[in-house]
Amino acid sequence: MAKLLIVDDDPLIRETLGSGLRMFGHDVALAEDGAKGVAHLRCHAAELALVDILMPEKEGLETIREMRRDHPTMRIIAMSGGGGVSNLNFLEMAQVFGADLTLQKPFRIKELLESIASLLAPLNEGG
Secondary structure: OOEEEEEOOOHHHHHHHHHHHHHOOOEEEEEOOHHHHHHHHHHOOOOEEEEEOOOOOOOHHHHHHHHHHHOOOOEEEEEEOOOEEOOEEHHHHHHHHOOOEEEEOOOOHHHHHHHHHHHHHHHHOOO
């Protein structure tokens, strides 16, 4: 299947998503913050990154912007349970910063799998 990177500071979410995606055949790497996720991509390729928005160290929007700049063809899904603060919707901002798709936490594994498939299908078809 696909090489995926999950970047989330919550160990339960990170491990749960990683285990679930591995059960469906994906090769999954995990990073606990944006800085570690960006560093991982310097040495290891990924077809898609799943990035949390609200994290310490390097937050999600900055991480997405850097990933998009350094890996323009990699697909990025932004995820957040934070919603909006002071009328600032983090998931909408994530798309401005380069996310291909956004998911509001909590989401079902089926929704995540469908999102991954829809983003990777054009790559697998050569487009």
